[in-house]
Amino acid sequence: MGVPDALEPFRTHAADALVAFDFDGTLAPIVDDPEAAAPMDGVAAALERLAARFGEVAVISGRPLAFLERWFPEPSGVTLVGLYGLEARRLGERADHPTSGVWRETMADVAGLARMKGPEGMDIELKGLSITLHYRRRPELEGEVIAWAEQIAGPTGLRARPAKMSVELHPPIDEDKGTVLQRLAGSHTGPVLFAGDDLGDVPAFQVLDELRAAGRGVLAVVVDGPEVPGALRDRADLLVDGPAAVADLVLALGT
Template identity: 35%
Template sequence: MTPARPTADASDARLAEALEPLRTDPSRAAVLLDIDGTLAPIVRYADDAHVPEATRALLIEIARRYKVVACVSGRRASDARRIVSIGTISYLGSHGTELLRAGGIEPVLDPAVRDWGRRIQAFGREADNPELRRLRVRIEDKGSIVAFHWRGAPDEEAARAAIDTIAGRAEQSGLRTHWGRKVLEVRPPVRMDKGAGIQSFLEDADLDAAMYVGDDVTDLDAFRGLGEMLAEGKLRHALRVCVRSEEGPSELADEADVVVDGTDGVRHLLETLLHDDAQ
């Protein structure tokens, strides 16, 4: 059974009620979180992202108490762990196709994606031309994904137009494109989404409840992945939390069980998750 979906923000009482299936038995619960815009505030330059120390402290305590804790990101798994800086949780990078387990050293990449890495990187090198640099479009190498960011460009409209052209070339080359918050990702033409990654990661975890918290379009896949596990009887409870922001997609709130405001709202959610009154 999943909580009734709210029509407005989660009050403290509603939030506590929604979290109760996880808090009642943490030894059979999973806590899964996006990073950028969820744990770490959105910043102008992606490399400057960091998780506030107060949030990190809560997440460390949650990792001690709950059976499964993981961050799920479009970044490489190693980059995700660098930003969060906690070694006792797992990281699903590249939208779930790369897994760095808690305490692990080397991430494991889905074989279906691995062989596309060189082609994706070659596409990124070819796209990196003087015009993009003039427009200050930033290219991020994510291994099996290449991302083009236009946040903070002096002329964001012109930068977006240039990236539209890149998206067209990618699609003509047989690659896939995915749009996020002022970013285009060029991906391999294989299934590559957070929902599939989460389902594979939790396959043998023997859980009753799982929660996913996210703020962007790619997190819809994670919501739907948990929903499928619930429908298949692999979970008894699934909680999908939307982190609302000015740039976030409206459909995320529509599919969420609970809505919180920004990274401060996520920190309050984590605090509530640690309250002992349900145990």
């Protein structure tokens, strides 16, 4: 299936369609310093234009909402979902997960512990409601970082999830990109597109499979790159080559 054919149902049923994108590795190239990540030129503005025409345009990310808002400041028509569904801004309103607040303190404590007692050389990123333990700069620490994350997860009630060159600690709330996409899809009747590049996107691709089985029009866009897991490529209706190709796709949706 070529790009123009794949996008046709979305153009035809734009007002009922949901188009959702992961952020890192999808809208924004992966960079060594996570704080320096930025969407491809023009893509944020293009998504805003789409939001005016489409049923809903969403960015669903493991990043905190505040980070996503840098690129989609208010007033914005783009739905932003951060921390895998714990934080959200939809139709200009905050829409956080109701039980997420109590976990902020635990996260701060665990981040402090990680700084004092975690493997030396591990980078610690506290995102309010989650913590990412990075070994990107020190790949040889992989085993040690994973072991430390699992060891701290048990007694604190947190859950450890593998991610790209990192481990993330999350509150035990059953939210992921799949539950988020399912909820958003329930607000619309038209086709659903999701684009992602990472293990955290798998639940969203699973929801696309379920929607497809139920007769809904869907498009699974997998963004290829050096770190993309092979199992993810197999889920693609459309395999595109990096964030630059995603930017082209966003522009093509708007034509």
